Amino acid sequence: MVKAKRFVVVKHFQNDPKPSDLQLVEEELPVLQNGEFLVQAEYLSVDPYMRVYTQRYPIGVTMIGSQVAKIIESKNTEFPVGKRIIGHLGWRTHTIVNPYSSEYDFLxxxxxxxxxIKDLSPSLHLGVLGMTGSSAYFGLLDICKPKQGEVLVVSGAGGAVGSHVGQIAKILGLAVIGITDSDEKCKWLVEELGFDYAVDYKTEDVEVCLKKAAPKGIDCYFDNVGGEISTIVIYQMKNYGRIAACGSISAYSADPSSLPKSTILQPQFVFNRLKMESFLVTDWHDRWHESVQKNLQWIHEGKLLYRETITKGFENMFDAFVGMLQGKNIGKALVQA
Incomplete structure (x- = not known):
């Protein structure tokens, strides 16, 4: 018998997640049935969406999240031992999967x-070749519709999606400004990833810096944070500017009854004829292969760099999760089981 460990949600998050909101339990898995296979987690993703999506599930569920796992036993010829899968299996070390069931469907x-992917790490299927890469690829190209020579601002630029978006924009010939939260990340964005300018919102005046970096205004904004930072960006956008709303991490841990206030946006939208569209990466599920192949091509060509902040040990999932919410990661945040 195989014993699995998993984190169970025992209390919905209120404000900042606390260790007592989750419980690490151990369970014995049953014998495989025909059509099923058993996987062992190798890498698990921690992402901002988990903070808000968890509230949609009842108490007692396994904490949500995706993982890359290796098949270690199988009674399904389409999923042989030794192959890897990616799935929304949650925070668990071992999982019995029935691919014909909806149990582990996610959107x-x-x-x-x-x-x-040969010599590349399988962890990339959770990052630049996974939901992260597809969010950056489709959110920028299909919603912002960038044109060569335009100016793009991306918030949360030191994270997985933001750093990826900025690099695609540079490949397409845009001027790119990143907003992040440390001098170390600013240097990484400019010196290694090729961003034209980076702003540390914790120590610099974002409005002043944007006017200096983009004196003629901003064409596209890829928004990962929401809040007043996004308002500042939007008030410096040109006519017919386009905004892709990917996330709002600035408010994810806020009390829903007293969300942070920001300056009214409607005048800027009306008079500058701005367009803002939100999205879920699953909107492009039927084109997933396109983003994976393009991002893989850019990696091989040396045009797309990536960085992973890897926490080792399944038992440290919560610490990695909270660290990511606090911006302690550079690039993609992962746990190696």
Whole structure:
């Protein structure tokens, strides 16, 4: 018998997540049935969306999240031992998967085999070749519709999606300004990733810095944070500017009854004819292969760099999760089981 460990939600998060909101339990898994296979987690993702999506589930569920896992036993010829899958299996070390069941569906996406990427780490299927990369690729290209020579601002630029978005924009010939939260991340964005300018919102005046970096205004804004920072950006956008709303991490841990206030946006939207559109990466599930292949191509060409902040040890999932929410990661935040 295989024993699995998993984190169970025992209390919905209120404000900042606390260790007591989750409980680490151990369970014995049953014998495999025909059509099923058993996987062992290798890498688990920690992402901002988990903070808000968890509230949609009842107490007692396994904490949500995706992972890359290796098949260690199988009674399904389509999922042989030794192959890897990516799936929304939650925070668990071992999982029995029935690929024909909806148990581990997430917004319509089922666990699936991942392609062999040879000498690259399988962890990339959770980052630049996974939801992160597809969010950056489709959110920028399909919603912002950037044109060569335009100016893009991306918030949360030191994180997984933001750092990826900025690099795609540079490949397309845009001027890119990143907003992040430390001098170390600013240096990484400019010196290694090729951003034209980076702003540390904790120590610098964002409004002043943006006027200096983009004196003629901003064409596109990829928003990962929301809040007053986004208001400042939007008030410096040109006519017919486009905004992709990917996330709002500035408010994820706020009390829903007293969300942070920001300056009214309607006058800027009306008079500058701005367009803002939100999205979920699963909107492009039928084109997933396109983003994976393009991002992989850019990696091989040396045009797309990535960085992973890896926490080792499944028992440290919560610490990695909270650290990511606090911006302690550079690039993609992961746990290696």
């Amino acid at each position: 319509g996406i089922k666990p699936a085999l991942v392609p062999d």
